[in-house]
């Protein structure tokens with residue numbers, strides 16, 4: 001039993017095609033596939049200035065590493081990292097240290113913003129004040145800050161660590177709940193018009209499975225914690241995740257099929273929901289939103305009332 | 306018997322299994338959700354296990 005490309009000992013078997021690869025060939029395969037994903041979906045163009053939203057977790061570290069490798073040869077390619085410190089004791093502070101030392105070693109500029117400074121409270125404090133699902137407020141505030149700060153810093157693309165498993169789960173969840181409008185916002189690249197105040201979001205790991213990403217990070221010897229947020233409430237998502245993993249181990253290539261068939265209908269979804277996602281600007285903060293007030297301002301108002 | 310460290314639950318268990326696949330089946334763990342390592346190296350599902358092997362299961366899922 002050897003690697004498909006050499007006589008080395010295989011360390012991974014890819015589930016979509018049963019190919020076995022040794023450490024070096026898997027790392028090559030991974031980096032090449034991410035680069036191909038970027039080209040295939042035109043995620044990064046020549047004049048783009050890209051920043052990677054990092055959490056210190058495995059996915060965003062993998063994105064940052066592959067992008068900084070691509071950059072290595074190209075002087076025009078600009079890349080920095082951005083990290084949002086929600087203020088989650090014993091969780092984010094540890095991940096932040098990993099992220100900061102990774103950026104330092106790789107000579108990548110790291111921009112840090114915190115809920116405390118931007119909204120007046122840490123997430124821990126917010127959740128003591130408001131009875132609210134942690135992830136819905138946390139996700140809203142994070143997306144808000146990432147977009148605002150990325151734009152203010154002059155970035156034209158915001159790369160995130162979403163992998164194929166995340167995407168397949170979202171696609172299926174939205175379908176199971178008849179939420180096709182939300183599905184119209186998925187895909188490897190999104191963002192409405194240029195100059196709309198929205199920085200386009202890109203997902204370079206779109207075609208990599210969670211296990212492949214974890215394997216890559218492990219084999220590269222990066223120091224990331226595979227820890228979960230103490231507030232993580234992934235009830236429905238984790239059921240869908242289990243369902244997909246059970247299917248994947250029985251019928252190899254299931255996640256791949258879900259994502260690829262979704263890509264076929266995505267242009268039609270985007271066309272259909274084009275009008276509904278028409279853009280307004282928040283009457284309180286001026287950030288782009290689809291309503292009169294943006295959701296972040298609605299939450300912040302609740303906090304100060 | 307192999308010794309297994311399950312990182313996610315931070316616990317050690319012992320199990321009787323001839324291959325990685327059999328081990329995961331016995332522990333009721335989906336192979337998609339873990340990296341299986343021995344001596345700090347990734348091993349495949351069909352890898353033979355030996356008595357007293359030290360196996361680590363690292364969770365691939367990171368939340369948040």
Ligand code: SF4
Nearest residue numbers: 135138229231232369
């Ligand atoms: S799991 Fe939820 S609460 Fe924790 S960081 Fe993610 S969105 Fe925020």
Ligand SMILES: [Zn+2]
Nearest residue numbers: 003006022025
């Ligand atoms: Zn090889």
Ligand SMILES: [Zn+2]
Nearest residue numbers: 282285294297
């Ligand atoms: Zn607002």
